[in-house]
Amino acid sequence: MASPRTLLVVNPRSQNGTLGKRWPQLSQRVRRHLGSFEEAFTEGPEDATRIATEALKDGVDVVVAIGGDGTINEVANGFFENGEPVAPNASMGILPIGTGGDFRKTIGLPKDLDKAAEILSRFQSKRIDLGKLAYTTRDGAKEQRIFVNIASFGMSGKIDEEVNSSSKRLGGKLTFMLATAKVGMRFKGKRVRIVFDGDEDTSLDTTISTIAVANGQFFGGGMQVAPNAAIDDGRFDVVSIGNMGTFESIWKGRHLYSGTHLNLDNVSERRATSVYAESADGQEVVLDVDGETPGVLPATFTVMPEALSLIAP
DSSP, rough: OOOOOOEEEOOOTHHHHHHHHEEEEEEEHHHHHOSSSSEOOOOOOTTTHHHHHHHTTTOOOOEEEEEHHHHHHHHHHHTEETTEEESTOEEEEEEESSOOOOHHHHHHHHHHHHHHHHHHTTOOOOEEEEEEEEEEEESSOOEEESSSSSEEEEEHHHHHHHHSSSTTTTTTHHHHHHHHHHHHHHHEEEEEEEEEEOGGGGGGEEEEEEEEEEEESTTTTTTOOTTTTOOOOOSEEEEEEEEOOHHHHOOOOOOOTTTTTTTTTTEEEEEEEEEEEEESSSSOBBBEEBBBBOOOOEEEEEEEEEEEEOOHH
């Protein structure tokens, strides 16, 4: 049986810009597991989405994201055009190299390149859910995009801005921890209105630090914000972290890394297939979408059940 036609989408700026330099050597390691493959390099934002879409239209069977959570997000978006699958029978793969690495933790994919490539070489896929996000850009335009892992808003969006403007030389976990401490020193709680599953009668008007609309479990460089989330259950786990002072957020923040925060005061969890969120007082509330900050509230988050075929352990 012939191997599926496979394209590797490489983000050379991953790992603080070192992946491009290391790729000739790394590609040989990948080739030992996969055999022949095609490759394409991204040059800027949204490039991975364009490359993936064009490849799928050209008959590629498997598109592999090589980079961090942002690259994974862009490649997944390339599987859809105008909200419809480009190639319904195609699969996505992941070789995780980047600062965050949060989605790979949810699916149990090893960080080691050779182990991840060996799993990829089996070409065994399963259907997973995705999230569809309709959001507002900072200039007021309305946009839509797919998210694979977690979309959140509030302090998490400001932390991502801080992380993405840093060098990331310290690695994922420490970079996010330092950004969290820095943002926490000046962050003020955001008052938001939330509607779950379109039921206005149960809408919430509350002041929050962060709300995570979770398909996966991890964000922020290893924080297990949604420990009960599953990528194939057809619903989001929505975790709300209420407004906290600087020292309280630092002290309680350690529970996020172990996933033991759900029983803390000011933290709640519920499940939904759709979530609408808007600022309740006109203040800007920044989004964090798979580690990127594309815009602000208002936004609508909708589950797309079994929307993507993913090669995973």
